[in-house]
Amino acid sequence: MKIGVLASQGAFIEHIEKLRQLGVEAMPVRLPEEIEGLDGLIIPGGESTSIGRLMRDYKLTQAIRDRVKNGMSVFGTCAGMILMARKSDDAYLESPGLMGITVRRNAFGRQRESFETELNVPVLGEKPFPGVFIRAPLIEQVNGTVEVLARLADSTIVAVRDGKMLALAFHPELTDDPRFHQYFLEIVSGRD
Ligand code: GLN
Numbered sequence: 024m025k026i027g028v029l030a031s032q033g034a035f036i037e038h039i040e041k042l043r044q045l046g047v048e049a050m051p052v053r054l055p056e057e058i059e060g061l062d063g064l065i066i067p068g069g070e071s072t073s074i075g076r077l078m079r080d081y082k083l084t085q086a087i088r089d090r091v092k093n094g095m096s097v098f099g100t101c102a103g104m105i106l107m108a109r110k111s112d113d114a115y116l117e118s119p120g121l122m123g124i125t126v127r128r129n130a131f132g133r134q135r136e137s138f139e140t141e142l143n144v145p146v147l148g149e150k151p152f153p154g155v156f157i158r159a160p161l162i163e164q165v166n167g168t169v170e171v172l173a174r175l176a177d178s179t180i181v182a183v184r185d186g187k188m189l190a191l192a193f194h195p196e197l198t199d200d201p202r203f204h205q206y207f208l209e210i211v212s213g214r215d
Contacts (some may be wrong), residue, residue: 071116123166130161153200
């Protein structure tokens with residue numbers, strides 16, 4: 024199994040390390056030809072405006088859409104989730120738009136710009152998952168086929184899956200907990 028991590032900008036090294044710790048072949052991706060042989064792609068956190076522009080400039084936006092049609096899985100975290108959404112509050116954002124969700128950028132206001140909270144994620148088991156939120160987006164709406172995996176205590180949606188697509192508003196790569204990466208690998212391999 025081969026997983027690429029989009030390395031245009033943002034927190035990609037941590038994702039590569041997590042995947043390698045799990046014994047998976049993982050590589051940084053910057054060019055369209057580098058996604059050809061991949062089973063899965065992670066779009067990391069960072070600044071969605073910059074990542075989106077770089078994807079466009081390097082001709083990755085359409086290449087990713089095409090690979091997804093041929094079965095590649097995608098896992099987006101924070102800015103990566105924004106880029107996976109078909110709709111956002113940022114009309115100027117350039118993105119592949121892979122998932123039927125509507126997101127709002129920087130949704131938590133100044134006082135809660137960054138925070139950590141324990142999340143109840145039934146697909147990962149009983150133990151709560153440490154949610155690290157950094158200038159995070161939230162998911163305002165999900166379409167019919169999207170499954171909600173986690174919510175905050177006030178019921179804000181922060182983790183979703185749609186078939187081979189997984190998107191989180193927070194940063195699992197900045198924790199010691201590998202369960203979301205493991206879960207993604209199960210999705211990629213068709214075990215889940
Ligand atoms: N605030 C960033 C954006 O809107 C996302 C932050 C992150 O990825 N940690 O793109």
